[in-house]
Amino acid sequence: MTKTTGKLELRNLTKEFGNGNEKVVAVNELSLTINPGEFVTLLGPSGCGKTTALRMVAGFESPTSGQVLLDGEDLSALTPDRRPMGMVFQSYALFPHMTVFDNVAYGLKVKKFSTAQIKKEVNEILDSMNLAHLTNRAPNQLSGGQQQRVALARAMVVKPKVLLFDEPLSNLDAKLRAQMRIEIRTIQRRLGITSIFVTHDQDEAMSLSDRIVVMRNAVVEQSGTPEEIYRRPSSVFVADFIGRSNFLAVSEVKKSNNGAVTVEASGVRLDVNAHPQALKSTHPHLLVRPESISVKKSGTANENRKANEGIVKSVVFYGNHVEYSIDTPHQTISAVVSDPVYDDIVPVGAVAKINFDESRAWLLPSDSAVITTEE
Amino acid sequence: MALKKSGSKYDIFTKIALVLVVAIIFFLIVLPLINILIFSTQPTGSVIVRNALSDEVTRQILWNTMKMGLSVAFLGTLLGFLMAYTQARVDFKGKKILHIINLIPIISPPFAFATAIIVLFGRSGIITRGIFDWRPTLYGYPGLVLVLSLSFFPIAYMNLLGMLRSLDPALDEAGSSLGANKLRVFRTVTLPLLIPGFAGSFLLLFIESIADLANPLIIGGSYTVLASRAYMAINGDYDIPMAAGYSFLLLLPALLVFLVQRYWAQRKNVVSVTGKPSGRSTPVTSPIARFFLLSVTFLLTTLILMVYATVLLGAFVRIIGVENSFTLEHFRFLLGGFANAAVKTTTILALIATPLAGIFGMLIAWLVIRKVRRGGEALDFLGMLGIAVPGTVIGIGYAITYNDPVKVAGVTIFPQVAGGAAILGGAIAIVMVYVIRSSPAGQRSGISLLQQIDPSIEEASASLGAAGGRTFRLVTLPLISGAFLSGLMYAFAHSMTTLSPIIFLVTPDISILTQKILAEADQGRYGNVFALCCMLIVLIMIIGGLINLLVRRFQVSTDRPLVTGR
Numbered sequence: 001m002t003k004t005t006g007k008l009e010l011r012n013l014t015k016e017f018g019n020g021n022e023k024v025v026a027v028n029e030l031s032l033t034i035n036p037g038e039f040v041t042l043l044g045p046s047g048c049g050k051t052t053a054l055r056m057v058a059g060f061e062s063p064t065s066g067q068v069l070l071d072g073e074d075l076s077a078l079t080p081d082r083r084p085m086g087m088v089f090q091s092y093a094l095f096p097h098m099t100v101f102d103n104v105a106y107g108l109k110v111k112k113f114s115t116a117q118i119k120k121e122v123n124e125i126l127d128s129m130n131l132a133h134l135t136n137r138a139p140n141q142l143s144g145g146q147q148q149r150v151a152l153a154r155a156m157v158v159k160p161k162v163l164l165f166d167e168p169l170s171n172l173d174a175k176l177r178a179q180m181r182i183e184i185r186t187i188q189r190r191l192g193i194t195s196i197f198v199t200h201d202q203d204e205a206m207s208l209s210d211r212i213v214v215m216r217n218a219v220v221e222q223s224g225t226p227e228e229i230y231r232r233p234s235s236v237f238v239a240d241f242i243g244r245s246n247f248l249a250v251s252e253v254k255k256s257n258n259g260a261v262t263v264e265a266s267g268v269r270l271d272v273n274a275h276p277q278a279l280k281s282t283h284p285h286l287l288v289r290p291e292s293i294s295v296k297k298s299g300t301a302n303e304n305r306k307a308n309e310g311i312v313k314s315v316v317f318y319g320n321h322v323e324y325s326i327d328t329p330h331q332t333i334s335a336v337v338s339d340p341v342y343d344d345i346v347p348v349g350a351v352a353k354i355n356f357d358e359s360r361a362w363l364l365p366s367d368s369a370v371i372t373t374e375e
Numbered sequence: 376m377a378l379k380k381s382g383s384k385y386d387i388f389t390k391i392a393l394v395l396v397v398a399i400i401f402f403l404i405v406l407p408l409i410n411i412l413i414f415s416t417q418p419t420g421s422v423i424v425r426n427a428l429s430d431e432v433t434r435q436i437l438w439n440t441m442k443m444g445l446s447v448a449f450l451g452t453l454l455g456f457l458m459a460y461t462q463a464r465v466d467f468k469g470k471k472i473l474h475i476i477n478l479i480p481i482i483s484p485p486f487a488f489a490t491a492i493i494v495l496f497g498r499s500g501i502i503t504r505g506i507f508d509w510r511p512t513l514y515g516y517p518g519l520v521l522v523l524s525l526s527f528f529p530i531a532y533m534n535l536l537g538m539l540r541s542l543d544p545a546l547d548e549a550g551s552s553l554g555a556n557k558l559r560v561f562r563t564v565t566l567p568l569l570i571p572g573f574a575g576s577f578l579l580l581f582i583e584s585i586a587d588l589a590n591p592l593i594i595g596g597s598y599t600v601l602a603s604r605a606y607m608a609i610n611g612d613y614d615i616p617m618a619a620g621y622s623f624l625l626l627l628p629a630l631l632v633f634l635v636q637r638y639w640a641q642r643k644n645v646v647s648v649t650g651k652p653s654g655r656s657t658p659v660t661s662p663i664a665r666f667f668l669l670s671v672t673f674l675l676t677t678l679i680l681m682v683y684a685t686v687l688l689g690a691f692v693r694i695i696g697v698e699n700s701f702t703l704e705h706f707r708f709l710l711g712g713f714a715n716a717a718v719k720t721t722t723i724l725a726l727i728a729t730p731l732a733g734i735f736g737m738l739i740a741w742l743v744i745r746k747v748r749r750g751g752e753a754l755d756f757l758g759m760l761g762i763a764v765p766g767t768v769i770g771i772g773y774a775i776t777y778n779d780p781v782k783v784a785g786v787t788i789f790p791q792v793a794g795g796a797a798i799l800g801g802a803i804a805i806v807m808v809y810v811i812r813s814s815p816a817g818q819r820s821g822i823s824l825l826q827q828i829d830p831s832i833e834e835a836s837a838s839l840g841a842a843g844g845r846t847f848r849l850v851t852l853p854l855i856s857g858a859f860l861s862g863l864m865y866a867f868a869h870s871m872t873t874l875s876p877i878i879f880l881v882t883p884d885i886s887i888l889t890q891k892i893l894a895e896a897d898q899g900r901y902g903n904v905f906a907l908c909c910m911l912i913v914l915i916m917i918i919g920g921l922i923n924l925l926v927r928r929f930q931v932s933t934d935r936p937l938v939t940g941r
Binding site for chain 2: 059060079080081083085087089090093094095096097106107110111151155158166
């Protein structure tokens with residue numbers, strides 16, 4: 001699986017649109033090295049520059065400055081048709097006047113493969129993607145998921161060194177999306193093609209990626225494995241974008257001897273892990289994910305010294321989990337309890353005891369985005 | 376290390392296409408217009424322009440032109456709207472046939488309406504005098520407005536029908552569910568939403584009518600408008616600067632209105648129409664409204680049919696309404712030598728121009744929508760000049776520009792293509808006019824089609840390794856072949872029926888059918904006019920049908936799988 005080619009480097013990639021007063025910087029000095037076979041996701045809200053970055057890699061936009069290098073070779077001078085990359089578009093972009101077969105054969109035909117070779121390669125990939133029975137259909141006779149698979153087959157049949165995905169799953173329904181995620185990941189792993197995937201969906205990013213690059217306002221906010229991004233976010237923005245969060249106000253931040261940090265949150269002292277910048281920050285926040293918080297009926301025997309109490313404002317029952325919104329004297333806390341026991345669900349208006357394990361908390365530097373997160 | 380670049384990269388195919396298109400536009404329309412401007416500053420021309428408002432005669436001509444333009448714009452838009460509303464919202468039998476009848480005037484020969492209306496409703500009209508013993512004066516303002524409104528209302532009809540059909544019926548339903556009755560919904564929802572369509576149609580009809588030359592010559596009488604005055608300056612006064620002066624006065628309002636129509640009316644268009652209709656609109660059921668709409672529709676359709684019946688019958692009888700005995704005399708005369716050459720030449724030149732205009736319009740559309748980032752608007756505008764500039768102005772501009780070789784600093788950069796002394800007897804100039812007059816229609820339909828095609832389809836082709844030209848041929852062209860076909864059909868029909876620019880470019884060697892019709896109409900030989908019109912219509916139908924078949928075959932061949940599947 002380890003391949004030696006397909007190392008992609010983005011160096012100080014910048015794209016500005018417009019000029020003069022209306023100049024907009026879509027991507028600002030983006031630098032990123034993607035190893036051969038690695039699956040990297042560019043994640044961010046709309047307008048953060050992720051799609052523009054992808055289109056610069058593909059060659060559809062020329063960078064204002066900066067370079068794209070593939071295996072050390074500068075691609076800047078190459079038009080899209082001369083870059084060894086395959087792209088899967090959000091709208092699939094299947095050629096409506098060609099059959100499934102011709103769509104997939106297109107790239108091979110352009111590369112002047114022999115008819116027999118084309119037939120063999122196309123039928124092989126259609127077989128492997130369970131599309132063999134659709135060979136002679138027109139794109140408009142296919143379901144969304146089938147179109148998606150044809151688009152993927154078309155991009156991969158030419159054996160590109162890099163696969164680019166521009167939000168390819170956003171037009172599918174939730175179930176199909178989950179299924180296609182697995183398919184894309186399986187095929188990409190098997191072929192070991194370096195891949196960049198653009199999305200605004202954190203579930204997609206987490207389940208697909210070797211590495212997630214979170215972008216915001218044209219720059220990279222954080223780059224790391226899904227686990228790092230989720231458990232050790234570098235900013236309130238990242239924490240909030242990648243999942244649901246509670247941010248507890250803390251006071252008395254002190255470095256403790258075991259490398260952790262001692263803080264006081266809601267009147268309780270905790271030993272927590274912290275971001276290096278958190279200690280320097282004037283108002284750090286303590287991130288606690290809703291699923292890390294346990295909720296019990298008040299009065300239940302619970303001798304934990306860090307217990308806290310609040311009044312249940314809302315309870316939403318989803319079957320496999322329950323979502324609470326609980327008013328404490330300090331702030332509103334959301335909590336998610338999975339596999340809830342029938343009798344233990346705390347009703348609205350009742351007093352609940354809330355609690356979390358301090359090893360699951362993460363101290364973050366303050367960041368202007370904190371206000372926008374309280375929706 | 377950093378690579379500085381502004382703008383986007385164009386591939387070699389795009390660059391060549393862009394240079395080619397700009398050069399063609401320059402020689403086919405921009406240069407003749409520049410020459411109009413230059414000549415209109417010469418003594419007899421500048422007098423006209425400078426004294427346009429102070430000189431009594433010129434002021435009257437200006438006023439005549441404006442009055443006619445506004446009247447036709449109003450009446451034509453009203454007729455177009457009534458027909459469109461009936462077509463879209465009233466249920467009745469024969470809708471499809473009615474739709475086709477409404478569209479006929481768009482491709483009819485320029486004199487069919489004027490001459491037939493004179494025969495039917497003139498001083499000795501079959502209907503006016505024959506039935507009512509009434510001898511109205513049709514020549515002048517009333518006849519012009521009637522004939523031009525009948526000729527041009529289909530433009531408003533198509534425009535408004537398209538809008539009515541794209542209005543979301545849910546809007547009307549929302550109005551009703553909020554308690555408004557049908558009439559109130561019509562007044563407060565439907566009509567306001569159509570305002571951009573009304574404005575657009577009004578402006579287009581205004582441009583078309585002030586640009587028209589054929590009808591003012593035949594039915595204008597002493598009612599002189601700018602187009603006919605400019606024509607007279609060439610053919611009566613033999614004063615080219617004077618003709619350039621009148622052309623300039625005509626060009627100014629035409630271009631101004633065109634710009635307003637383009638940037639104001641079209642912008643509003645986008646805002647107000649919601650796009651995807653979500654159901655079928657409820658038809659008009661009120662008996663009074665139905666009666667009114669169907670009566671107007673019936674009258675107008677009858678009128679159009681009567682005009683064509685007159686043309687057809689008039690071609691086969693001695694003098695229609697006077698001596699109604701069957702004869703083939705007109706055809707015998709025409710095909711006995713009078714019009715043989717014109718039929719052949721017109722058809723050949725139109726056939727040469729048709730594919731050129733089709734490809735040219737499509738290429739501009741593709742460059743504007745897909746390739747040119749900065750200046751796309753300007754390119755689109757330049758491409759549309761051929762239709763925005765009145766034909767009379769183009770014809771005079773060509774006569775000025777191409778009756779001699781075009782020289783820059785003594786070096787010929789473009790040969791003499793117009794006039795009897797030119798190569799091929801001036802045929803090249805006529806083909807050039809056909810191309811620049813017909814390509815805008817293909818350009819428009821190509822643009823609206825390309826806007827609907829997802830650009831990532833072409834990007835997908837590029838990312839699979841197909842360079843610019845190849846993507847255009849394998850992906851873009853097959854996808855826009857529908858617009859290409861309609862562009863071709865229109866280009867051919869339009870070339871065959873165009874008169875105003877051609878009339879300044881015919882030579883002893885190159886005679887054109889429409890010019891022959893004008894000559895016969897001028898002499899009052901209406902039998903020959905009708906016969907010529909019939910021949911023209913039949914030619915358009917036959918060759919249009921052949922083009923249709925040809926392009927369809929071509930289309931099928933691109934639809935064939937690139938490589939056959941299993």
